[in-house]
Amino acid sequence: MTLPLEVKQINKRFKDGETYIDVLKTIDFKIKKGEFVAIVGPSGSGKSTLLSIIGALLSTDEGNVLINGKSVKNLDESQRSEVRLNDIGFIFQTAELLPYLHAEDQLDLVAKLNNMDKKERKERAKALLTDVGLEKRRKHYPHQLSGGEKQRVAVARAFMNDPALILADEPTASLDEDRSHEIVSLIKQEVKAKDKAAIMVTHDESLLTYCDRVFRMKDHHLIEDK
Amino acid sequence: MFHLAIKDMRFSKVKYGLIALILFLIASLVLIVSGLARGLSDDNISMLAESEATEFYVSTDSENQLDQSGFLIEDLVNDVPTEEGWQPLITHPVRFVHEGKADEKLAATMIPVDRDAKLYPGVTGGEDLTNDASLNIIVDQTMKADGVSLQDTLYDEATDLTFTVVGFTEGQTYRHTPVVYVSETVFYAEEISPNQVANTVVIFEGNDTLKASIDSILEEGEWVDKSAVIDAVPGHSSEQMSLNMMIFFLIVISVFVLAAFFYIITIQKLKQFGILKAIGAKNRFLIGSTLMQVVILSVFSLGISVLFTYSMTFILPEGMPFHFNLGTISMYSGLMFLVSILGALLSSRRIVKVDPQQAMGGAE
Structure with missing residues (x-):
């Protein structure tokens, strides 16, 4: 069985003036379907860099990432776009919705980019918005929604193209404590219901109870809590 | 692409309306001056x-x-x-x-x-x-x-x-x-x-x-x-040259005005473009929908200015040498259309340069 995500011996360095700084050293892990994984660590520890590499937004210096068994290593920009569109669902720190689309159209857009047919798009968007509790706010624009509601739309959008892997980059950074717990439990609920793999980068230790496994960034290495 | 373009423009009516208005005014001026040039020319040498x-x-x-x-x-x-x-x-x-x-x-x-x-x-x-x-x-x-x-x-x-x-x-x-x-x-x-x-x-x-x-x-x-013989008719060359010079400068001005407007709009949307790229939209799609907006705007504005120029033939006094010539009008409308596409293309380089990775890790 192919795993949603395999990360193999990743190294990443950034150039700083004339010297190189190691950001990630020999990162190596796998995630199975239905697993909700957290990555925690202090600011600047390389969490977001790691998530960018897994999300085919950034290349590695050494090592490889397999998404759904496919290597993203030697892909060009257009092929990476395809991988991000088909195989990965992104949830960002703020919802990052387009201001001129109502909730249903936000979901419709990503499915349209993926050439899904119209009927299926409509049905999926409706079902997902119902899952995240926004069935009554389908036609609301971002400026008519609260911060928590916007992030719910973003969660629904991440699942729209039925990706194997969900990547959430500090999804609660702009929310208060109650909303944070709501959103993370919602992500967990969807991950379990749809049997996806998910990685969440977070600062907030209190959210780790929702996750199946917890990794910590320490001295550029990723260490799993046992 | 088309729907996205339309929805964006409907949402920011004022912003796009303003560009449409400016395009309409410049295009109308170009068309009216060209009608006048044509009318004067006819009057002199027809x-x-x-x-x-x-x-x-x-x-x-x-x-x-x-x-x-x-x-x-x-x-x-x-x-x-x-x-x-x-x-x-x-x-x-x-x-x-x-x-x-x-x-x-x-x-x-x-x-x-x-x-x-x-x-x-x-x-x-x-x-x-x-x-x-x-x-x-x-x-x-x-x-x-x-x-x-x-x-x-x-x-x-x-x-x-x-x-x-x-x-x-x-x-x-x-x-x-x-x-x-x-x-x-x-x-x-x-x-x-x-x-x-x-x-x-x-x-x-x-x-x-x-x-x-x-x-x-x-x-x-x-x-x-x-x-x-036509070129030697007194007044003909100088009349046509000065009017054509006006048209030429109007078109050059509109290249810069439109390019500046489209550039500002593109800059304002760079963050959106970054997010869209991160979730899998390609450059072709983003540039395509931006150009689509320009096409819709130009067709709309130029259409209205052609109608406006045509209505001038009824408003202007009969003795006024103004000639609405379809050939000239289509030539200048086509030119204005190309000018606005050119203006928009200048900013598409910025869209290509947006790094989708900026969507990630704003907190670090």
Whole structure:
């Protein structure tokens, strides 16, 4: 069985003036379907860099990432776009919705980019918005929604193209404590219901109870809590 | 792409409305100035432009100006019959008194013709010219704006003759005056101009033997083509050049104005483009929907400015030399369309350069 995500011996360095700084050293892990994984660590520890590499937004210096068994290593920009569109669902720190689309159209857009047919798009968007509790706010624009509601739309959008892997980059950074717990439990609920793999980068230790496994960034290495 | 473009524009109505308004205003100005240029040009040279004559024999020292050129054509008429394909062209300036109307004088250019000759354009209203000695004239329809109608009589002080308007023709103006056609018979019988004099001799198709024989009889002249004669009509080149210069600068200005506007809009949306790229949208899609917006805007604005310019033909006073010519209008609308696409393309480089990774890790 192919795993949603395999990360193999990743190294990443950034150039700083004339010297190189190691950001990630020999990162190596796998995630199975239905697993909700957290990555925690202090600011600047390389969490977001790691998530960018897994999300085919950034290349590695050494090592490889397999998404759904496919290597993203030697892909060009257009092929990476395809991988991000088909195989990965992104949830960002703020919802990052387009201001001129109502909730249903936000979901419709990503499915349209993926050439899904119209009927299926409509049905999926409706079902997902119902899952995240926004069935009554389908036609609301971002400026008519609260911060928590916007992030719910973003969660629904991440699942729209039925990706194997969900990547959430500090999804609660702009929310208060109650909303944070709501959103993370919602992500967990969807991950379990749809049997996806998910990685969440977070600062907030209190959210780790929702996750199946917890990794910590320490001295550029990723260490799993046992 | 189309729906996304439309939804964005509907959401930011004011922003896009403002660009549409500016595009509309500039395009209207371009179209109206071009209509004016065309109208002025017609007013000055349409008699020549519409003429079937292709080549003109003009005096060597006339600088191609018909009014400075002149020949005695008695020998030519006797030696080479006009049936061989040539005709004399006489432009005789007259000032008519419009009898029974205000005592202002009407300037016109009288041209004697044989009604069967190629130089005579025919009538669009009223009766046709006859070759007999009756003092009938066919006038260009621009005279209607001066209050001239069929059966009106026009008196020429210089010759003490009174002519009757029997018909109208169109597209026949020369040096900002309407052309008046009179039969050759009358013109020579009444000795309106002395002897057999012509400003120029024209032919209707290239014929080297005919040209050579005319040249050998008339002497002291040269063959020039129609465009050279048109360019030499006093005022024509300078009018057209200054108006075309205005149009040229308007178009250059609109390139910069539109490019600046589209650039600002693109810059404002760079973050959105970054997010869209991160979730899998390609450059082609993003540039495509941006260009789509420009296409929709331009088609909309240019359409309205064409309609607006067309409505100017009804608003402007009749005597105003303004001509709504579909060919010119489509040419300049097409040019304005290309200009706005060009303006938008300048900012698409910024879209390509957006790094989708910026969507990640804003907190670190």
